[in-house]
Amino acid sequence: MAKVANPEQYAQSTEAKGTLKYKERGRWLLFGLPWTFTKYEIRDNDFTIIKGFFTVRENDCYMYKISDVEITRSFLQRLAGLSTIVLYTSDVTDRTIVMKNIKHGKEIKDFLLQASESARLRRRTVSMQNIGFGAGDIHDVDDVDDLSGHIDN
Numbered sequence: 001m002a003k004v005a006n007p008e009q010y011a012q013s014t015e016a017k018g019t020l021k022y023k024e025r026g027r028w029l030l031f032g033l034p035w036t037f038t039k040y041e042i043r044d045n046d047f048t049i050i051k052g053f054f055t056v057r058e059n060d061c062y063m064y065k066i067s068d069v070e071i072t073r074s075f076l077q078r079l080a081g082l083s084t085i086v087l088y089t090s091d092v093t094d095r096t097i098v099m100k101n102i103k104h105g106k107e108i109k110d111f112l113l114q115a116s117e118s119a120r121l122r123r124r125t126v127s128m129q130n131i132g133f134g135a136g137d138i139h140d141v142d143d144v145d146d147l148s149g150h151i152d153n
Contacts, residue, residue: 017044024099042111047060063118064122
């Protein structure tokens with residue numbers, strides 16, 4: 001890790017992320033060995049992905065931006081005790097975050113769902129995506145639709 005220029009500011013920003021709840025690595029499906037260069041840090045208010053060996057890329061997603069979490073387990077993953085977790089977010093960088101071949105998948109998925117809902121309530125943030133409108137349902141405000149989809153004038 002690089003030298004910290006302002007330790008006090010770094011300590012404050014780390015404290016704002018919350019306490020570290022889970023630290024996981026992406027794994028090879030073969031025997032579940034953690035020989036990949038992808039790490040996940042899950043905190044109370046923040047989700048961080050650290051990827052790379054020579055060039056390291058660190059990407060953060062606030063917990064309140066996670067709107068849904070999905071878990072899947074293939075047959076080979078079940079044999080190795082691994083899972084794939086997909087996070088659907090409103091983050092600009094990554095709309096979907098895929099955590100492939102993770103141990104303790106169900107536990108992490110449940111924590112992410114709870115923590116994201118708690119973070120939204122703390123911030124008083126409401127997810128407004130996809131509330132009752134499809135692409136064909138958008139009309140002018142003055143128009144009134146009947147159930148058949150025709151516009152009444």
